[in-house]
Amino acid sequence: xxxxxxxxxxxxVRERSALxxxxxxxxHDERYRHFEEHVTGGGKVESTDWMPDEYRTxxxxxxxxxxxxxxxxxxxxxxxxxxxxxxxxxLALTAKVQDEVGHAQLLYRVxxxxxxxxxxxxxxxxxxxxKFHNVFHYPTKSWADIGIIAWLVDAAAIVAQQALxxxxxxxxxxxxxxxxxxxxxxxMHGRDVVVTMxxxxxxxxxxxxEALDRWWGPLMQMHGPxxxxxxxxxxxxxxKAKTSEELRQEFLSIYVPRIWELGLTLPDPVLGLDPATxxxxxxxxxxxxxxxxxxxxxxxxxxxxxFRRDNREATKWVRDAILGAPRVAA
Amino acid sequence: xxxxxxxPDPPMAMDFEGAGxxxxxxxxxxxxxxxxxxxxxxxxxxxxTGIGPILEEDVAISSIAQDELGHxxxxxxxxxxxxxxxxxxxxxxxxxxxxxxxxxxxxxxxRGDWAATIVRRYLYDTADAARLDALVDSSYRPLAELVAxxxxxxxxxxxxxxxxxxxxxxxxxxPRERLLAALADMAPDxxxxxxxxxxxxxxxxxxxIGEPFEAIEARWRKGVGRTFQRLGLPDLAATRDPGRxxxxxxxxxxxxxxxxxxxxRSEVGATW
Amino acid sequence: MGPRRxxxxxxxxxxxxxxxxxxxxxxxxxxxxTLEPWEVFRQEKDxxxxxxxxxxxxxxxxxxxHYAREMYSRRQESVHLWVVRRADIHDLADLDLLQPPLDxxxxxxxxxxxxxxxxxxxxxxxxxxxKANAGER
Numbered sequence: 001x002x003x004x005x006x007x008x009x010x011x012x013v014r015e016r017s018a019l020x021x022x023x024x025x026x027x028h029d030e031r032y033r034h035f036e037e038h039v040t041g042g043g044k045v046e047s048t049d050w051m052p053d054e055y056r057t058x059x060x061x062x063x064x065x066x067x068x069x070x071x072x073x074x075x076x077x078x079x080x081x082x083x084x085x086x087x088x089x090x091l092a093l094t095a096k097v098q099d100e101v102g103h104a105q106l107l108y109r110v111x112x113x114x115x116x117x118x119x120x121x122x123x124x125x126x127x128x129x130x131k132f133h134n135v136f137h138y139p140t141k142s143w144a145d146i147g148i149i150a151w152l153v154d155a156a157a158i159v160a161q162q163a164l165x166x167x168x169x170x171x172x173x174x175x176x177x178x179x180x181x182x183x184x185x186x187x188m189h190g191r192d193v194v195v196t197m198x199x200x201x202x203x204x205x206x207x208x209x210e211a212l213d214r215w216w217g218p219l220m221q222m223h224g225p226x227x228x229x230x231x232x233x234x235x236x237x238x239x240k241a242k243t244s245e246e247l248r249q250e251f252l253s254i255y256v257p258r259i260w261e262l263g264l265t266l267p268d269p270v271l272g273l274d275p276a277t278x279x280x281x282x283x284x285x286x287x288x289x290x291x292x293x294x295x296x297x298x299x300x301x302x303x304x305x306x307f308r309r310d311n312r313e314a315t316k317w318v319r320d321a322i323l324g325a326p327r328v329a330a
Numbered sequence: 331x332x333x334x335x336x337x338p339d340p341p342m343a344m345d346f347e348g349a350g351x352x353x354x355x356x357x358x359x360x361x362x363x364x365x366x367x368x369x370x371x372x373x374x375x376x377x378x379t380g381i382g383p384i385l386e387e388d389v390a391i392s393s394i395a396q397d398e399l400g401h402x403x404x405x406x407x408x409x410x411x412x413x414x415x416x417x418x419x420x421x422x423x424x425x426x427x428x429x430x431x432x433x434x435x436x437x438x439x440x441r442g443d444w445a446a447t448i449v450r451r452y453l454y455d456t457a458d459a460a461r462l463d464a465l466v467d468s469s470y471r472p473l474a475e476l477v478a479x480x481x482x483x484x485x486x487x488x489x490x491x492x493x494x495x496x497x498x499x500x501x502x503x504x505p506r507e508r509l510l511a512a513l514a515d516m517a518p519d520x521x522x523x524x525x526x527x528x529x530x531x532x533x534x535x536x537x538x539i540g541e542p543f544e545a546i547e548a549r550w551r552k553g554v555g556r557t558f559q560r561l562g563l564p565d566l567a568a569t570r571d572p573g574r575x576x577x578x579x580x581x582x583x584x585x586x587x588x589x590x591x592x593x594x595r596s597e598v599g600a601t602w
Numbered sequence: 603m604g605p606r607r608x609x610x611x612x613x614x615x616x617x618x619x620x621x622x623x624x625x626x627x628x629x630x631x632x633x634x635x636t637l638e639p640w641e642v643f644r645q646e647k648d649x650x651x652x653x654x655x656x657x658x659x660x661x662x663x664x665x666x667x668h669y670a671r672e673m674y675s676r677r678q679e680s681v682h683l684w685v686v687r688r689a690d691i692h693d694l695a696d697l698d699l700l701q702p703p704l705d706x707x708x709x710x711x712x713x714x715x716x717x718x719x720x721x722x723x724x725x726x727x728x729x730x731x732x733k734a735n736a737g738e739r
Contacts, residue, residue: 097380
C-alpha cells in the first residue's frame with residue numbers, strides 16, 4: 001500500500017499564525033501537542049494545515065475507503081438501470097447511480113488534496129490493497145433488491161454520514177453535508193419502490209421479503225463490530241464522532257419500525273427493543289463473514305474488481321488523450 | 331439477414347388505423363420515431379454510468395443520458411395523448427416487440443469505446459438539432475412547446491460533444507485513429523436519423539414540420555461537412571439503404587430489448 | 603502569501619512510489635494537457651454572493667465549466683458558476699495582516715458602549731428612556 005507518509009502535501013501550509021501547530025519554529029512534539037489539543041477541543045483542520053503523520057494517515061484511510069465504496073457501490077445497481085420497468089424508475093435509478101459517482105468524485109478530491117493522486121488510489125483499490133464496504137460485494141438478484149438497497153443500504157450509510165458532518169477534517173465535513181443532502185432523495189426513491197411492490201401483487205411482495213431476508217445479514221454487519229470508544233483512533237482525532245454500535249442502534253431505531261409497519265418480517269428472532277435499556281437487541285452478526293467479504297472474498301468481489309480493471313484499461317487511452325498533444329487553436 | 335424473399339415494409343408499431351386521418355398517422359409516426367431515438371440513445375449512454383473514463387466525465391455523460399430519457403418520456407406522453415387508446419407512456423415505451431421500434435439505425439450501433447460514443451452522439455445530436463429546428467414552429471402546438479424546451483437542454487449536449495470531437499480529432503495517434511475507425515463504421519448510418527418518414531408529405535402540408543426531411547438532411551450534412559473539414563476528418567459517406575432507415579434493428583437491439591423489458595415482462599400489468 | 607505553488611510541478615515534487623512509471627511529470631500551466639484542480643464558485647439564487655462549492659479535475663476551462671455544472675448544479679441548485687484554476691488563486695491567511703493585535707474597537711459598533719452615559723444624561727434631564735421606535739422621524 002502507498003505509504004502516505006511519503007506524500008507531499010498538494011497545497012502549501014497556510015500561515016495560520018495564531019494556530020501554534022502551524023508554527024514552524026516549534027519542534028515536532030510541541031506541534032503535535034498543540035494539534036491534538038486543537039482537534040480534541042473541537043477545532044477544525046484544513047488541507048493546508050500542518051498535521052501529524054498519524055492524523056494524515058487516519059484521515060486518508062478513512063476518506064479513501066469511503067471513496068472506494070461509492071465507486072464500487074455503483075456496480076451492483078448499474079445493471080438494473082438497463083432493466084428498470086418504467087421510464088420514471090429508470091430516470092431515478094440513473095440519477096441515483098450518477099450521484100454515487102459524483103460522491104466518489106467529491107471524496108477522491110478530498111483524498112487527492114491530502115496528497116494521494118487519484119490514479120494511485122485506483123491502483124490500490126484494484127490491487128486489493130485498500131478496501132470498500134461489505135454491502136457492495138454481494139449480488140443483486142431482482143428488481144426488489146434495488147428497492148431494498150436504495151432504501152436500507154443508503155439509510156445505513158446516511159446514518160454514518162450525518163455523524164461525519166462535524167468531522168475535524170473540514171474538507172471531509174463539508175463534503176458530508178453535500179452528500180447527505182443528495183442521499184436523502186435515494187432513500188425516498190428506495191422506499192417508494194419497496195412500498196409500491198409491497199402493496200402490489202403477491203409475487204412482488206414475496207420478492208421484497210426475499211430480498212430483505214438476504215440483505216439483512218450484510219446490513220447488520222455494515223457499521224462494523226463494536227469497538228471500544230476509548231481505543232478508537234478515529235474517534236480520538238474526531239474524524240468520526242460515533243461508534244459502530246451507536247450508528248447501528250440509530251439505524252435500527254429508525255428503520256426497523258418502518259420495515260415492520262409494511263408487514264415485512266426480519267430474519268432475526270431476537271431482534272427487538274429492550275424497554276429496560278432503550279437499546280435494540282439483535283443476534284450477533286457474522287463477523288467472520290464480514291472479514292471474509294471486505295478482504296475481497298465476497299460473492300462478487302473479484303468479478304467487480306476485474307470489471308473495473310478491464311474498464312480502466314479500456315479507457316486509459318482517453319485519459320492519455322487529455323494529457324497528449326496540445327489542441328489545435330479552434 | 332438476406333434470405334431471398336422480399337422484405338416487408340417496416341411495420342407500423344402502433345395500430346393507428348382507428349386514430350383517424352393521414353395527418354394523425356404521420357404525426358404519430360413522427361413522435362414515435364423521435365421518442366424511440368431518444369429512448370435508445372439514452373440507453374446506450376446510460377451504459378457508461380459508473381465506468382466513464384474520468385469520474386467527472388462519468389457524471390456528465392450520465393446527465394446527457396438522463397436528458398434523453400426525459401425527452402423520450404415527454405414524447406411518449408405526447409403520443410399517448412394524441413392516440414388516446416388507453417396506453418400510457420410506459421406502455422408505449424416498453425410493450426412492443428423489437429421489430430416494432432422505429433429508432434434510426436445509427437442508434438443500433440452498440441455503445442463501443444469512448445470514440446464510438448462521441449461519434450454516435452455527435453452525429454445524433456447534430457441531426458436531432460436540425461430536426462428540432464424544423465419543428466420549432468410546428469402547427470401542432472404541444473410539440474412546438476416541447477421542442478422549445480428540448481432545444482434548450484440539447485445545447486449542452488452539442489457543446490460537450492463538440493469539445494470531445496475536437497479533442498479526439500486533434501490528438502494524434504490512438505485517439506484520432508479510434509475516432510476515424512468509429513466514423514468509418516457509423517458514417518453509412520449517420521443520415522438515418524433524417525431519412526424521409528412514411529407519410530411525411532402530410533406533415534409538411536399541415537405545417538407540422540417546416541420542410542421535408544430531405545432538405546433537413548442536406549443542410550445537416552453540409553454543416554457536419556464544414557466541421558469535419560476544419561478537423562481534417564473525411565466526408566460523411568452517403569446513407570446506406572435509406573428506405574429502411576428505421577428498420578432491421580438486428581441482434582444487438584434484440585438483446586437490449588430483452589434486457590430492458592425483463593422486469594416488466596416478469597409481471598405483466600403490475601405497478602412498479 | 604502569494605500564488606499557491608503545486609509542489610508536484612516545477613519543484614519536481616516527490617510523488618508516491620505507486621504512481622505509474624510511464625506517466626511524465628505533470629506539466630504546469632493551463633495548456634489543455636494536464637488534469638488539474640479547478641475551484642468552483644456558485645450562486646444559489648439571484649442576488650446572492652458567489653460561494654465556494656468545491657473543486658473538479660479538468661484539463662481546461664471548457665471542461666471545467668461543464669464538470670462544475672454536473673457536480674454543482676445537477677439538481678438546478680445554482681444559477682451562476684465560476685471556475686478558477688487552483689494554481690491561479692492567490693492566498694492570504696496571515697493573521698498579523700488580517701487580525702492585527704492592537705485595539706481597533708473604534709472601527710466597530712461594539713466599541714461604543716454608552717449605557718451609563720445615557721442613563722446619567724436621562725437622569726439629568728428628567729426624561730425616561732424612549733420606547734423603541736417612538737418619535738422616529
